[in-house]
Amino acid sequence: MSKLTTNLLIICGTAISLCAASYSYSTTSNVLAPEKQHNRATKLITHFLDKYHYKDINIDNTLSDQILSSYIEALDPNRSYFYQKDIDSFQIFRFKLDDAISKTELSAPFQMFRLYQARVDERVLFALDQLKTKFDFNVDEELIIDRSELA
Numbered sequence: 256m257s258k259l260t261t262n263l264l265i266i267c268g269t270a271i272s273l274c275a276a277s278y279s280y281s282t283t284s285n286v287l288a289p290e291k292q293h294n295r296a297t298k299l300i301t302h303f304l305d306k307y308h309y310k311d312i313n314i315d316n317t318l319s320d321q322i323l324s325s326y327i328e329a330l331d332p333n334r335s336y337f338y339q340k341d342i343d344s345f346q347i348f349r350f351k352l353d354d355a356i357s358k359t360e361l362s363a364p365f366q367m368f369r370l371y372q373a374r375v376d377e378r379v380l381f382a383l384d385q386l387k388t389k390f391d392f393n394v395d396e397e398l399i400i401d402r403s404e405l406a
Contacts, residue, residue, distance in 0.1 A: 287369055289361035297359045319353035326364060334402045336374035 304312050312318065327345060331337045348355075348363045355363055399405070 287365060287372070289365055293361055294359040297356060297361060301356060314353045314357055316350040316353060319348075319350050319356075322352050322356075323349050326367065330368065330371045332403060334405055336371060336378060338374075341370060341374070 301314060304314065323345065327337070327342065345367060348367075352363060355361070
């Protein structure tokens with residue numbers, strides 16, 4: 256697959272992420288959920304991919320696979336938030352995102368983003384809790400800064 260197509264896939268995944276990250280909450284609840292503007296953005300993206308991309312890009316299982324991988328990578332590039340069980344649970348979407356996107360059904364990426372938000376909140380609370388304890392500088396510890404290559 257060409258670099259341009261890969262970049263386009265990343266842009267699509269990022270666009271969906273940005274829609275989710277916009278924090279535009281529904282007026283009836285505080286749960287992040289797709290709104291009309293997100294559906295419209297999805298329709299525009301799929302229309303441009305289908306009609307105006309110089310390559311014939313099919314919204315199919317191959318694209319779905321790439322979108323899921325790109326989306327997970329965009330949310331958690333350093334593998335700091337999602338647990339393996341989270342990644343495993345996302346696999347049900349691996350070959351369904353193409354159908355969902357074609358129908359502007361955005362519940363899957365929003366569900367993934369809500370879990371991401373919860374994991375970030377957990378991480379922040381853990382860090383704040385750690386600040387309440389005294390540091391022991393005699394303990395031999397290490398911090399892995401770049402976790403992107405870990406399994």
